[in-house]
Amino acid sequence: MVDSSIMGTVSPKCLRRFVQIAGRCVHIVPKQRPAMTEVVALLQALLELQEKSKDFAQSSGIMSFPWKMHKYFASNSDQSGTSSPKSVENNMNQQELMTRDLKMFTYNELNLATKNFGKAAFFGEGSCGKVYRGWVDNFTYSPSVSITKLPVAIKKLDRYKVFDLEMLNGVRHPNLVKLIGYCLESGCLYVVHEFMRRGTFEDLLQRGAVAGLPLLKKVKIVVGIARAIDFLQKTWPGVGQSWLGRHMILLDEDFTTKLSDYDVGYMVNGHHRCAYLDTDKVQLVLQCDPSGYEVIFIEVVTGERLYNLHRVKRIDGFFTQSGKESLSHIARLCLEMCNDDDSELKMLTILKEHDKLIQRSKKLVA
Incomplete structure (x- = not known):
């Protein structure tokens, strides 16, 4: 009614x-x-x-309802109408976390989605905290115990310095892992992301799974990574000097590739942590910039895990000595054209011309 x-x-x-x-x-x-x-x-x-629907209503000749929230609702009082330092702090934190685009989960909902954060749901632990896998409804994001529903990654952050959702919503992109929602409970911040079923690029590379992929899928991966890096550099100042870890590159079932953890790292540290380069230029420390992308590009195309710059130069030299463009050069081209409508087709055409050399480069002595 x-x-x-x-x-x-x-x-x-x-x-x-x-x-x-x-x-x-x-x-x-x-x-x-x-x-x-x-x-x-x-x-x-x-x-x-x-408010977004108001324009439509007015254009249809319908008087829009004058929605306005009274300041009372944003007060720092608890449900009993009394105030305390703890309730003030909690409500201020809740107000800070308000957003129209994310779901605010309750702790009970996350508890249900992960089956009490049990061992079966535990997925791993990183520098930012523990990660659990849970299940939610595909449309409402309500918790579910059925594994046929939508899997999500739930990260428990024991500490965080900033949670600027206004900014985080401004860095949404098809090739960045989607932030679905959050929960604040007893000083801990839980962030809920989409779950990428194929896992990390690092794991696939170590298992040798990348080497056996068809060229078409490899192209999809490198173009996806390029688009994410290009977007981050243009929209998030400081990200270019941050770490580009292979474990931060995730793949979905259809090999859609997305970068992760840039939002979580920012929440925990209050800034993007710089990747300090090796002054001897021997160890590969990858940054989220063209130089780091070139290395990842070569690893995807060849299926080889690269441990030092000497190996990168060896592979590039093999291609140039064979009268072809180096893979590092092709990587830079991919970054330049990644947002073109036909970027995958262009890159597939270029790499097909290099395919025989790519296969032979795998046999190069380190």
Whole structure:
């Protein structure tokens, strides 16, 4: 049922979500009801979404509903109406994390999605914290215990310096791992990303799986990485000097390639950590820039893990001595053309001309 006085003034999408929020607030199980701070964030998100629909309503001759959230909802009081230093801090953190594009998960939802953060859900641990795999509904992102649903990666950050969602939403790209949502619980920040089923480029490379890929799939991988690097350099100052780890390159089932952890690293450190280059120019320390991309490009094309610059120069020299362009040069071309509509076709054409040499380069003595 909808009040006839507001009929037609609320977009169907927003109206449906308002009803969903109301339903959660009167859930038969009290523990499943959202906290007031979550309700505030969800309503704020919907109000902003409704603002986007206002132009459509006006162009259709419909008077838009004058949505406005009173300052009361953004106050630092807890649900009992009293204030305390802890409640003020928690509510300030919740206000900081508000966004219209991300889902605010409750801890209970993540607990359900990961089956109590059990051993079966534990996926690994990095410098930023532990990673778990969970399952959510494909459309609503509600937690699910069924492995037929959408898998997600849940990272528990025991510490973080900044969580600027306004900025993070500005660095969304098809070749960056998607940030789906977050949860703040007892001082810990949980961030939820899409799960990339084929894992990391580093693991595939070490297992020899990259070497056996068809050239078409290799082209898809290198173009995807190029697009991500190009986008990051243009939109996120300082990322060019940061680390380009092979474990940060993830692949999905169809070999769509995405870079990860640049958002998490920024949250934890408050800035992009620089990759300090080896002054002797022997060890390969890869940066998220053209020089780092050239190495990754050669590794994808040849399927060989490169451990030092001498090997890179050896492979490039083999191609130039054979009258062809070096793979480093082709990598730079790929970066330049990666955003063209036919970039994959162009790169496939170029690499086909080098395919025989690529196969022979694998037999070069280190």
